[in-house]
Amino acid sequence: MINKIIAIQGNHPSKLNPTTDTSVFLAHEIQNKKYKIFYYDPKDLSIINSKVIAKGFFIKFNYSQKKFFKILKKQKLDLSNCKYILIRQDPPFNLEYISTTYILDTIKDKVKIINNPTSIRNISEKLYSAKYQKFMPRTIFTQNIDEIKKFFKTHKKVIIKPIHSYSGNDIHLLDSLNLRFIKKFIKKHDHIMCQKYLYKISKGDKRVFLINGKVCGAISRVPKKGSFLSNMSKGAKPINIELTNIEKRISILIAKNLKKENIFFAGIDFIDQKLNGDINVTSPTGLKTLFDLSGINLAKVFWKELRA
Template sequence: MTNKIIAVQGNNLNNLNPLTDTSIFLAKSGENRGYKIFYYEPENLSIKNKKVFANGSFIKIDHSKKKFFKIVKTSHIDLSKVKFILIRQDPPFNLEYISTTYILDTIKNKVRVINNPTSIRNISEKLYSMKFINFMPDTIFTKKVEDILHFYKKYKKIILKPIHSYSGNDIIFINNKLNKKLISKFVKKHGHIMCQKFLPKIKFGDKRVFIINGKICGCISRVPKAGSILSNMSKGAKPKLIKLSKKEIKISKIIAKDLMKEDIYFAGIDFIDEKLNGDINVTSPTGLKTFFDLSNINLADYFWKGLRA
């Protein structure tokens, strides 16, 4: 029965790390609840005869094995017939990503798509944070080199982030003499960028907050490796359990309420020194497997219960 299928739209399975990957963690929890897992990559989506199809594979997941998945069979299925679709491919948020959201838009009234494809298309993970700018370190969005120079003169230590990048990629930390030529090349390559006051307490770690179904469900800290300012685990940061401050809880609740209005079921928000850092992850939130390993609390089960799966 197709209504006992969870379809996962993600990156190449061979490139995923089952020890940390949230997509596989969610899929395994779904499998444990009696669902079949159908996995496909975004480029294998198509529309034919007014129906949305995907070429992919039914898989079984076993974390105890080095090759954590077994392909049961390859198939070509009508996605409107499945129970849930998880959009789990990594950014970058580019035209190909946008195309997949338009395709899935056509069936979102027939099958629950998480997160809502219209919503993730409309929400830029960094620009969306402008709604909560009062909770952030001083931040500007610009593609003017003069703006960045002025910002640097004011703070001396700043962070530059491409608006549509992810996982700490392409971030520049400027704490010495500003190289105007370097900045010009950076802006030319990335267009509008986020320019932010550097928060030195990042050396003690950030806080990743998990928001599921409008609720604060848990939190981990990610401590950068020595000599780094990047708190992404993919960049060598080490995770640990941590509690939120009253201020962080208050801010998280405000954002969670707005995410519910936007029909975002699952999101991750990050704090540094009680400041929202401006990355509100709605495209492919991560960290649930790590949180489970640290706390023995399975938020993947909570995820599915909220969907009445």
């Protein structure tokens, strides 16, 4: 009999918001199918005597209770005994993140890991979008000040982002060329992404959910007044939307390409029908929000496609 254990590598449940969190939503769905959920922090992952061991706990999630999770039993677990492992911790995509992918690489032929650890390591969430630049606003990836000056002179209003950050952190809108600030920013982040500012962000972006090479749904996130950040963690409001034909066509192309790269679950974002350059493969979010807005349960689709 196949062991019905699903391990989640993630941030401690006490740090999660059950009303929006995708990891909780996925776990809650599959535990109803009699699977046990084992939860561990990336720092508690080890290789001991050639086995991949995680120190963590079995857990049960319950949306109807004030405390939405209950730790059932703390223990160490040989992760090769699991049916699936979900890599769900928040970036930053730092050396600890990379180390966990190397550790999990050693058992990926024994256990299905979502997303594939080698693929996560190979697909830099922002740099991977360079192959889709014809679908994006004008964008450069650089730490060269002269290139940034030239780009700013052309576009006047520019968004700058670190390549390995997440959740709208350290994203800045420049409407004047502050070289002192830019040099400091580059010193901190090395290569950065510079992108022409799209005014229609005030109407919201669109997050598209890709599962197993298929386009499965989308939501829009409208920035709060005075902000250009569409992340819900930064106060953006989610609304239900449809994709345009252009957005569908681009999404289908990327979904198929990501499947070839062994990426099972991803999120991509559009602003004004243009891909904004974030190909979210490390810990895509938004499934619980889509369910609350539309009643569409992509957690069911996720597990069905995984078992297909």
